[in-house]
Amino acid sequence: MKLKIAIQKSGRLHEDSIKLLKECGIDINNGVNKLKTEASNFPLEVFFLRDDDIPQYIEDGVADIGIVGENVVLEKQKQVNIVQKLGFGKCRLSMAVEKSFDYTGIQDLHNKRIATSYPVIVGDFLKSNGISAEIHEISGSVEIAPGIGLADAICDLVSSGSTLFMNGLKEVETVLKSEAVLAACHDLQPAQQQLLDKLLFRIQAVRKAKNTKYILLNAPNDKLTEIIGLLPGMKSPTVLPLAEAGWSSVHSVLSENEFWDIIESLKAAGAQGILVVPIEKMVI
Ligand SMILES: Nc1ncnc2c1ncn2[C@@H]1O[C@H](COP(=O)(O)OP(=O)(O)OP(=O)(O)O)[C@@H](O)[C@H]1O
Ligand SMILES: O=P(O)(O)OC[C@H]1O[C@H](OP(=O)(O)OP(=O)(O)O)[C@H](O)[C@@H]1O
Ligand SMILES: [Mg+2]
Structure with a gap:
């Protein structure tokens, strides 16, 4: 019996996810382009996936657990439990407009076009603030949108702010703060739950020591x-x-x-x- 974990194949969370497993004493041999591997000293099977797909895999039980940004868990609205915050992949989802935009408050987004890869979160945010705006879903390079006339504002992930700066944008509203989390399937078998508890015990020991x-x-x-x-x-x-x-x-x-x-x-x-x-x- 093995615990199946999904982690990001490449990107912002890949290395830190592997490092966390290593710090938990779990050795995985991840050859280049290998999409599935096993730990040599813990009953763990590792799947390398696009982060967007991880919540669905967990909901379906194809993976028992996964490491993914809280932002993706919230956007995808799949039935998964967040069992542990992991302290890396820290960023925020923010609204930004062109530097020349004379922004005075959220009402300035009324009837504007907002480009984002997070239509669900942005839709909820606008609704809860009583703003009606047009959401343009795009899957990447969101920061380019105002400069090419696709949108008046964007909502994307920010950490240092340098991508916004380089694209002549300024951050005007924080919609969400996020970090990587360990998410788990709602109905784990008892054997998998035991393995998850064992892994969580190790993760918590590593996190406390940090x-x-x-x-x-x-x-x-x-x-x-x-x-x-x-x-x-x-x-x-x-x-x-x-x-x-x-x-x-x-x-x-x-x-x-x-x-x-x-x-x-x-x-x-x-x-x-x-x-x-x-x-x-x-x-x-
Ligand atoms: N600048 C950042 N600083 C810190 N964490 C970030 C940053 N950007 C993104 N993240 C976090 O890392 C996660 C993965 O980001 P990444 O940019 O690698 O995603 P992606 O391009 O959608 O990757 P994939 O190819 O897996 O779909 C994000 O969902 C977010 O939780
Ligand atoms: O505030 P900053 O420190 O500049 O970080 C923000 C950027 O980081 C993320 O993209 P990433 O670099 O992961 O590339 P991607 O667009 O290929 O996912 C995010 O989508 C922003 O574009
Ligand atoms: Mg992605």
């Missing part, structure tokens, strides 16, 4: 209470005596952001030789 660091520092014993008070730790920090009398080594776990917030206080409290090292997996 922003978390292991910190080691030396502290004079008379400052220990103050320094420990600054550190969160999984349960509480570990304190070990140093070979030099009167000093201890303090170990703890904290998020990278927290570290930058407390580093000054740690130093001011007398901490020395502070080391911050990455954590690969984390199970709480």
